[in-house]
Amino acid sequence: MRWIKAIFLGLAFWLGMSTPTLAAPGCSDAGVLGPNMISNVCWSCMFPLRVAGIPLNGSNSGAPSGHASSPLCFCEGSLGIPTPGVVISMWEPARLVELQRVPGCMSSLGGIRLPFDRKFQGSHGDSTNEVEKQFMHYHYFAFPLFAMLDLFSIMPCSDNYLDFDLMFVSELDPTWNNDTLGIAVP
Secondary structure: HHHHHHHHHHHHHHHHHHHHOOOOOOOOOHHHHHHHHHHHHHHHHHHEEOOOOEOOOOOOOOOOOOOOOOOEEEOOOOOOOEEEEEEOOOOOOOEEEEEOHHHHHHHHOOOEEEOOOOHHHHOOOOOOOOOHHHEEEEEEEEEHHHOOOOOOOOOOOOOOOOOOOEEEHHHHOOOOHHHHHOOOOO
């Protein structure tokens, strides 16, 4: 089964590199999917890697407070019966956020453009502060890189995201560009 996955992944990369991607005008391909999924990842950033509570790189530096220190875990199985497991902890790229000035532009999806009209267009504000002048939409993706590359076995205790998935599009949020709707009322 692993050989079939490896052949399919290699074929997908080859096709992705040999076929030009046509992006919508004003919307470019960020190259997230394809060969860059391996070459543009900071692989040393996943450390400290801990298996059963023991750091494999010999150091706990960089581990967040409250990290998993127990060697074993129990996850509820499909029948409701706890299944024992070994705790593996590391930093994993799991989410991706892209910022866009062009409404509906999905650079992470090869430069496709969703059919949003100009009323969703971002603009420069009236502020004198350069940072406050920017207006951009954002798109929030599930990006479980290790699960997508099948590097670590997915256990029942994972966050259940196994593939690249669009989770939020700010263009559809009515509070994104409206101060009155965006006010948090207790």
